[in-house]
Amino acid sequence: MGTINSAMSMIGGALDADQEALSVVANNVANANTTGYTEETPNWQENAPITIGGIQVGDGVTETGATSQRDRVLEERLDQQQQTAAASTTRLAALNNVQTLFTPDSGSSSATAGDIGSGITSFFDSFSSLESDPTDNALREQVLSSASTLAGDISSAANSLNQQSAALNQDAAGIAGQVNSLTGAIAQLNLEIESTSPDSDAGTLEDQRQQDLSQLSQLVGINQVTTENNGLSITTTSGQLLVSEGQNFQLTTGTVNGATDFFLGGTDITSGLAAGGGQLGGYLTARDQDIPNVLNSLDELAYNISTAVNMQNNAGVDLNGATGTVADPLIIFNQPTQVAGSAAAMTVVMTDPSQIAAASTGNGTGDNSNAVALAALANQAIVVGQTPVNYYSNFVSTLGSTVSEVQAENTAQNASVTQLQTQNNALSSVNLNDEAAAMSTLETSYQAASQVFTLLNTLMASALNLGEQTTVA
Amino acid sequence: MRVDPTYITSLVGSLDQAQANEQQLSTELSSGVSITSLSQNPVGAGENVRLLSQIQQDDSFTQSASMVTGQLQVADSALGSVVTQLTQAISLATSANNGTMDASDVQSVGNQISGILNEVQSLANTNYQGQYIFGGGETGAEPFSTSSATSPGVTSYSGGETVNNLVLPSGQTIQLNVPGDQVFLGSGANGGSGSVFGALNALVADYASGTVDTQQAVTDTEALSSALNYVSQQRVTIDNSITQLNAASSAASSEQEQLTTAQTNLMQADLPTISTQLSLAETQQTALEDVIAQLESVSNSLFSKLQAG
Numbered sequence: 001m002g003t004i005n006s007a008m009s010m011i012g013g014a015l016d017a018d019q020e021a022l023s024v025v026a027n028n029v030a031n032a033n034t035t036g037y038t039e040e041t042p043n044w045q046e047n048a049p050i051t052i053g054g055i056q057v058g059d060g061v062t063e064t065g066a067t068s069q070r071d072r073v074l075e076e077r078l079d080q081q082q083q084t085a086a087a088s089t090t091r092l093a094a095l096n097n098v099q100t101l102f103t104p105d106s107g108s109s110s111a112t113a114g115d116i117g118s119g120i121t122s123f124f125d126s127f128s129s130l131e132s133d134p135t136d137n138a139l140r141e142q143v144l145s146s147a148s149t150l151a152g153d154i155s156s157a158a159n160s161l162n163q164q165s166a167a168l169n170q171d172a173a174g175i176a177g178q179v180n181s182l183t184g185a186i187a188q189l190n191l192e193i194e195s196t197s198p199d200s201d202a203g204t205l206e207d208q209r210q211q212d213l214s215q216l217s218q219l220v221g222i223n224q225v226t227t228e229n230n231g232l233s234i235t236t237t238s239g240q241l242l243v244s245e246g247q248n249f250q251l252t253t254g255t256v257n258g259a260t261d262f263f264l265g266g267t268d269i270t271s272g273l274a275a276g277g278g279q280l281g282g283y284l285t286a287r288d289q290d291i292p293n294v295l296n297s298l299d300e301l302a303y304n305i306s307t308a309v310n311m312q313n314n315a316g317v318d319l320n321g322a323t324g325t326v327a328d329p330l331i332i333f334n335q336p337t338q339v340a341g342s343a344a345a346m347t348v349v350m351t352d353p354s355q356i357a358a359a360s361t362g363n364g365t366g367d368n369s370n371a372v373a374l375a376a377l378a379n380q381a382i383v384v385g386q387t388p389v390n391y392y393s394n395f396v397s398t399l400g401s402t403v404s405e406v407q408a409e410n411t412a413q414n415a416s417v418t419q420l421q422t423q424n425n426a427l428s429s430v431n432l433n434d435e436a437a438a439m440s441t442l443e444t445s446y447q448a449a450s451q452v453f454t455l456l457n458t459l460m461a462s463a464l465n466l467g468e469q470t471t472v473a
Numbered sequence: 474m475r476v477d478p479t480y481i482t483s484l485v486g487s488l489d490q491a492q493a494n495e496q497q498l499s500t501e502l503s504s505g506v507s508i509t510s511l512s513q514n515p516v517g518a519g520e521n522v523r524l525l526s527q528i529q530q531d532d533s534f535t536q537s538a539s540m541v542t543g544q545l546q547v548a549d550s551a552l553g554s555v556v557t558q559l560t561q562a563i564s565l566a567t568s569a570n571n572g573t574m575d576a577s578d579v580q581s582v583g584n585q586i587s588g589i590l591n592e593v594q595s596l597a598n599t600n601y602q603g604q605y606i607f608g609g610g611e612t613g614a615e616p617f618s619t620s621s622a623t624s625p626g627v628t629s630y631s632g633g634e635t636v637n638n639l640v641l642p643s644g645q646t647i648q649l650n651v652p653g654d655q656v657f658l659g660s661g662a663n664g665g666s667g668s669v670f671g672a673l674n675a676l677v678a679d680y681a682s683g684t685v686d687t688q689q690a691v692t693d694t695e696a697l698s699s700a701l702n703y704v705s706q707q708r709v710t711i712d713n714s715i716t717q718l719n720a721a722s723s724a725a726s727s728e729q730e731q732l733t734t735a736q737t738n739l740m741q742a743d744l745p746t747i748s749t750q751l752s753l754a755e756t757q758q759t760a761l762e763d764v765i766a767q768l769e770s771v772s773n774s775l776f777s778k779l780q781a782g
Contacts, residue, residue: 099511104518105525106506106740117522118529125533131639132537132649133544135604135612364610364633368649372640379644393522400515407512418483425477432478436775 004460010060011453017044017063018446024066025438032430036211039430040066040203068201069428075210076224078420079217083237083277085413086218090282091290092410095403097164098286098294101157102396116157117396119150120305120388124378127371130358134368135319140353147332151346154302158295158343165259165291172283173260175219176251179280182216183234183248190231191246198229221276238272240264259287290402297395298343304383306333306346312377316357316370323361330357484765491758498751507742517739524736530642531729538722541639541649544601545715548650551599551606552708558596559669559701562589566676566694569685576683583680590673594619594628597657607653609633616653619670625678628670630654641721642728647714656707659700669704672697 021042031037043066047059105115126143133139189209193202202209209232216222221237227245234243242249242264252263261270262280274284310331314324324330332350336342350356358374359367383391477483501507511518562585568574569582597607598615608616609632616632632653638646659667675693679685 096510096512102511104506104508104511104521104740106504106508106521118525121526121529122533125530128530128533128640129537129540131637132541133602133604134637136602359610363635364608364612366604366608366612366637367610367633367635368637369635372638375640389523389526393519393526396511396522397515397519400511400513400518403510403512404515418486422477422483425479426475429478431475432774432776434475436779440775440779 004456004463006057006059008453008456008460010058011449011456013047013060013062014449015446015453017061018442018449020063022439022442022446025435025442027066028430029432029435032432032435036207036214037204037430038068038070038207038210038428039434040068042066066203068203068206070201070206070210071424071427072226074420074424074427075213078417078424079213079222079224080277081413081417081420082214082217083221083281085410085417086279087221087277087281087285088406088410088413090279091286092282092403092406094164094168094282094286095290095406098161098291099399099403101160102399104396116150116153116301117389117392119146119153120301120392121378122146123150123305124375124388127375127378130356130371131368131375134358134371135366137353140319140356140358143356144332144348144350144353147348147350150305151302151333151348154298154343155346158298158302158346161291161295161298162344165287168283168287168291169260172280172287173253175280175283176253176262179216179220179242179251180248182212182219183243183251186212186216186232186234187243187246187248190243194229194231194245200230202230216278218279220273220278220280222278236264236269236272237276238269240267240269240272294399295343296339297391297398299339299341300384301343301388301391301395302346303336303339303342305388306336306342308377308380308382309333309374310335312370312374313357315361316373317359317361317363317365317367318357319354319365321365322355324357330355332356481765481768484761484768488758488761488765491754491761495751495754495758498747498754501742502744502747502751505742505744506740508740521736521739524732524739527642528729528732528736531725531732534642534725535722535729537639538718538725541647542715542718542722544606545649545711545718547599547601548606549708549711549715551596552656552704552711555593555596555669555704556701556708558589558593559697559704562586562673562676563694563697563701565589566680566690566697569680570687570690570694572685572687579680579685580683583677586673586680587677590619590628590670590677593657593669593673597653605632606650607632607656609650609652609654610635610637617657617670619674624681625674628657628674630658639718642725643721645717645721647717647721648710649714651707651710656704659703667700667703669697669700672700 021044024040024042028039043064045062045064047062049056049058051057102115105118123143123146126139126146130136130139130143186209189205189212193205193209196202196205213222213224213232213234216234222242223235223237223239225233225235227233231245232243233241233245235241240249242251249264253260254263255261256268256270261268262273263269270284270288273280274288275281310329310333313332314329316330317323318330322330329335330350332348334345334347334349336345356371358371359365360369360373363369378389379387381387386394500509508514508517508521565582565585569579574582594617597617599606604612605614605616606612608614611631611633614631616630617628618631619626619628630653634652634654636652637649639649640646657669659669659671672693676690676697679690679693
């Protein structure tokens with residue numbers, strides 16, 4: 001049988017519980033704008049009933065703390081999507097810088113020409129003009145000046161690419177330090193979480209760890225594995241251990257072939273990181289794949305034009321009737337020895353326009369047949385099976401397509417991140433309307449409990465005084 | 474159902490996107506260029522390179538063609554003068570051969586023909602901008618010289634045999650010159666059939682003494698006539714080149730115009746479309762700003778409705 005005493009104790013417990021629940025709501029409202037904070041809901045627990053004289057009587061309520069509103073699967077998906085999106089955002093920025101070097105030329109006459117495509121055409125056109133009067137010095141000067149323009153356009157593009165690559169290298173190297181400080185923080189949080197709440201959500205500690213994971217995901221591609229006692233192991237996407245519960249492994253950098261490589265425990269994991277995602281993945285993809293591809297195309301262009309033109313010029317007779325020798329060949333461009341690096345090194349070495357060999361051997365210096373042959377190179381497949389202009393045209397199309405593809409990928413990935421973020425916010429963000437409603441409910445419930453307590457108090461006084469209006473009120 | 478309470482953030486994201494869109498459209502509008510970066514239209518950018526290259530080729534060819542036309546016209550006019558001179562020589566020789574002239578008249582004809590020989594030689598040594606146009610590949614020195622050490626005198630050719638060609642954008646070739654020995658020395662050396670200088674030198678020798686070996690002189694006069702025909706034939710080659718060159722040059726100009734139109738269509742911003750897009754983007758921006766302002770101004774939380782106490 002229940003007593004007034006037990007009723008009073010029950011209602012006292014209810015007042016305590018309401019107060020605790022109100023403080024959870026207050027904490028939610030206080031942290032409404034805290035990055036990484038996860039909304040908490042109070043836990044209510046019905047006290048075990050007591051059986052007195054064969055009758056079961058309820059024993060009130062207890063507030064047993066608060067639970068963070070968290071969906072680990074959703075958070076991990078969000079992290080993964082952020083890694084992919086961060087990689088493509090970084091790569092896109094790098095590619096946008098690359099493509100500004102090859103801005104389409106909108107001019108429609110040779111006077112406004114300023115890009116490599118026009119440079120190639122002007123150069124070979126200068127040999128066509130030379131056909132009309134192979135002995136004319138002005139036309140010969142024109143050949144050398146258009147050769148200088150072409151070589152200058154190609155080499156300055158290649159040098160800019162090398163500078164961009166060096167800048168990306170520096171940016172990438174800077175990420176290692178940030179990764180190390182984050183993995184260190186996560187290892188420390190692992191230890192605290194394992195000791196304070198091995199079997200349940202660790203609340204704010206968990207929020208902090210999640211916040212660090214989210215930041216780490218922006219930087220580098222990772223996999224997360226939950227271990228016993230609520231700990232966490234983190235590996236790179238390619239499987240190298242970064243954090244094992246309470247221990248983190250330092251990502252170190254070293255220079256290999258002039259570029260910064262990344263090491264974990266002495267193993268070079270650069271290629272794994274490049275494919276893994278995060279900003280680092282984006283930097284490394286741009287540095288090790290995109291820029292080298294573009295440079296290689298320019299190298300092929302420079303190498304093959306230089307080689308073909310030099311060879312054809314050397315096969316003819318110059319205005320002085322001289323032919324090239326092994327020791328002193330009649331060449332216009334510096335002769336590259338290998339494809340790699342040809343673009344950056346492309347220059348015009350011929351200084352005397354009379355050395356342009358417009359005539360073929362044995363035909364007299366008024367002959368133009370070698371100039372015809374030099375001009376004809378423009379229409380021959382001298383660059384990797386294509387004419388020089390077609391090769392350049394395909395090159396800009398390919399580069400444009402790559403940038404456009406990455407742009408589309410990036411847009412889709414960002415949309416996906418936004419969607420996951422919305423889902424996660426719907427679950428975990430503090431919703432002030434919900435808090436107001438909870439506040440209102442708890443207020444009512446607290447007021448009700450207070451009323452019940454007052455009433456019980458009166459009842460108790462009546463019982464103590466046995467109906468007499470005396471001392472106890 | 475729970476909703477994302479930070480929806481204003483995503484609205485601001487949309488606002489940023491609308492503004493970026495406006496910026497891009499304004500750039501296109503102000504520059505008048507629709508493809509400002511390769512990724513905007515990769516295929517168009519590649520096409521643009523090829524179109525510009527063809528336009529440049531046509532432009533450059535048109536310029537070369539006008540230079541070459543000058544040279545061909547000089548050659549044509551020189552050969553025209555040669556024809557006139559030779560016609561005169563034939564008429565002089567014919568009058569000397571009819572047996573009515575006395576010795577001094579015959580000698581005077583001989584002197585006149587000798588003068589014509591010199592004139593034709595100087596025409597054969599015509600230069601254009603310092604280059605001897607009938608010298609084949611050897612354009613640096615006069616190709617023809619006459620020695621009077623023997624009788625008849627001998628005119629010899631020191632030029633080359635090279636024929637220069639100009640390659641058209643279409644890949645066809647146009648002959649730019651005729652080596653001098655082909656024009657003036659006929660099919661053989663001095664004295665071969667069709668040789669202008671052979672016939673002239675022979676006639677000079679025929680009339681030098683004042684007594685005419687009529688049979689020989691008539692033969693030599695006939696040789697000069699056939700040489701004249703031969704020169705006329707060679708002149709046709711030059712005329713053909715001029716005609717071809719003019720045709721090719723105007724074809725290149727009209728192709729250049731067409732390509733320029735195509736290139737302009739490819740690269741030029743479509744102003745009405747862009748203006749419309751810009752206006753739409755502006756409307757969207759205004760709408761988004763209004764929505765955000767509305768949401769910010771009405772207190773969007775239940776807290777504002779809670780009564781204190």
